[in-house]
Every structure is written in structure tokens, then in C-alpha cells.
Amino acid sequence: MMDTAASGWYYALHGERVGPRSLEEVRSLVANGVLDADSLVWTDGMREWARVGDFSILSPDWVQPASAPAPRAEAEWAPAAPAPEATRTVQRPGRRFGARMVDTIVYVMVASFIAGLLLPDLATRMPADPAKMNPLIKVPVTLGLALIEGLVFHLWGTTPGKALFGIRVTTDDGGRLSASQSFARALQVWVLGLGMGLPLLDLLVPLVSFFHLRGGNPTFWDKAMRLRVEYGEITPLNAMAIAGFLLLFLLGLATAMSAVAGR
Numbered sequence: 528m529m530d531t532a533a534s535g536w537y538y539a540l541h542g543e544r545v546g547p548r549s550l551e552e553v554r555s556l557v558a559n560g561v562l563d564a565d566s567l568v569w570t571d572g573m574r575e576w577a578r579v580g581d582f583s584i585l586s587p588d589w590v591q592p593a594s595a596p597a598p599r600a601e602a603e604w605a606p607a608a609p610a611p612e613a614t615r616t617v618q619r620p621g622r623r624f625g626a627r628m629v630d631t632i633v634y635v636m637v638a639s640f641i642a643g644l645l646l647p648d649l650a651t652r653m654p655a656d657p658a659k660m661n662p663l664i665k666v667p668v669t670l671g672l673a674l675i676e677g678l679v680f681h682l683w684g685t686t687p688g689k690a691l692f693g694i695r696v697t698t699d700d701g702g703r704l705s706a707s708q709s710f711a712r713a714l715q716v717w718v719l720g721l722g723m724g725l726p727l728l729d730l731l732v733p734l735v736s737f738f739h740l741r742g743g744n745p746t747f748w749d750k751a752m753r754l755r756v757e758y759g760e761i762t763p764l765n766a767m768a769i770a771g772f773l774l775l776f777l778l779g780l781a782t783a784m785s786a787v788a789g790r
Contacts, residue, residue, distance in 0.1 A: 539567040539576070540699075541745045541755065550584065557585050560701045619694075619758045620740035624733075626688030627720075629769070632776055633687050634672040669724030670717060677713030681706045691769050693759035701755065708752065715748035 535547025538556070546569075548556075556562045557579055564580030579585050679686050680696075684703050689696065696712075698704060704712065720736050722728030736746060749756055761769075 535571060537569045538562055538579075541750065541753075554585055561699065618740040618743055618745070618756075620737050622692045622694060622758060622761075623740060623746075624737060625769070626686070626692040626694055629688035629691055629772060630676060630686045631672065632772075634675045637675065638668070638671060665724045669721060669729075673713045673717035673721070674710070676716070677710035680704060680713065681709040691765055691772070693761045693765060695757045695759060696749070697755045697757070699753045699755060704754070708754075712748055712752060712754070715751065719747045 536550060536553045537544050537546030538548070538553060539545070540561070553562070553568065557566075562568075562579055564578060566579045567576040568579055568582070568585070569576045676686060681704070685695065688694075696704065698708070717723060720732060722730075722732035740746065744750075745756065748754075
């Protein structure tokens, strides 16, 4: 056993090793919910990474007795070794892309409804197949969809797709994104995740993002903005809602295609 009160601590966050930090800084992160009992920590002399819950001195409720010696950790100790790389955070690319599909459908429906009210002649001339859309029109259209997402995220703290798929995006300390953060994230998703709606890029960029997530890495925009992405449980009610949404979408798509074919 050895004294760790003054040792530099490292912790794993978003798949990255952060540190060194003082004991009090790490305890503050635990108290604020940035780190939980299952988060991984490491300090000089430890053989491998261990859970926050394995250390009583990291608990926000821990108080050092006045007559007690300096706090000691409870994990197994070994000769000092370089801090290893943190275990990568488990990502859910399937969920992320499922949520993106739902959100895109919702935003397109909302935008189409608004366009039909304000610009009915333009709405009727828009091609049913997005691939046939003129890039000069498609780029601002996709940008408009990104801005709708930023507004939705700012107002409700989530999006329809993320809510259905149990995904939660917060700031580094677990708080809600501000208006500027919501719009900044939406714009970065538009550029780095959707290729700005440009031909070929709108196919290549999402594939790069998918395999980046599949490798256990956070998305480029969440990493740059230091945002946390948490994956909750998909309840049976969520699963039924997702299935119902897809069914309604397919029925609506079939109806729209029949109407186009009958022109």
C-alpha cells in the first residue's frame, strides 16, 4: 500500500486519458457526476486501471479523520509504471445512424410542410429523389435542416431520433448545451458528418464517421467540443415507437411515390 494523496491521477473520459490531476480535482469530478463509480482511474504505482468505486478516497462523502494518516488507496499496488492508455469508450454507431435517419425524416417533413405553405410553387417543382436535386439547392437545404436540428436541440435538449434511441448529449460536466453550443454542434455535424450535402461527400463522409465510431472513437465534433455522449437502455416502449415511426414513414413514402407516378 502507498500514499496517493499527492500523486497525479489520470482518468478515462470519452475514450481518452486525461491527467495528471490532483486528488481533489478527481473527487470534484466524481461529486459533479463527470465521473461515476465505473469510470476508470490510474495513479503512479498502480498495476492497471481501476474503477472509481474501488477507492473510498474518491467518494464525495469521504472525510479524512483528524488523527488519521494521509489517505491510502485500496487497490493492489506494484512498482511504478508508465500510465497505460485508457480503455476506449464503447460507441453505438448503429444507434447514432438510426437516430440520424429519424431526425432527418422529421426535419424534412417539417421543412416540406413549411415550404408548402410559404412557397407552394417551389415545393411542387422539387424532385422526389434527393440524389437528383441540384447541388445549388441541396447544399442550402441541408444547411437549413442542420439549423432546424440546432433549434430543436436548444429548445428540448435532445432530438426526436436521440430520444427514441436512448442517446443523450451533454457538456463535459453533464449539463445541457447552450444555444451557441447547440447550433455549433449542428453545423459541425453538417460539415463533418454530412459532407454539407455535396455530391459524393454526402456518401463518403457518413461512411468515414461510421467506421470512426465503430473503432470506439468519439465523433470529430463531439471530441472538438468536449461533449459527452451517453447511451441509455432502449425500452420496449422506445422499440415500439421506432417501429411505428418507420411504418408510418414507409406508408407515407409509398403514398408520395404513387402521387408522383400519377402526375
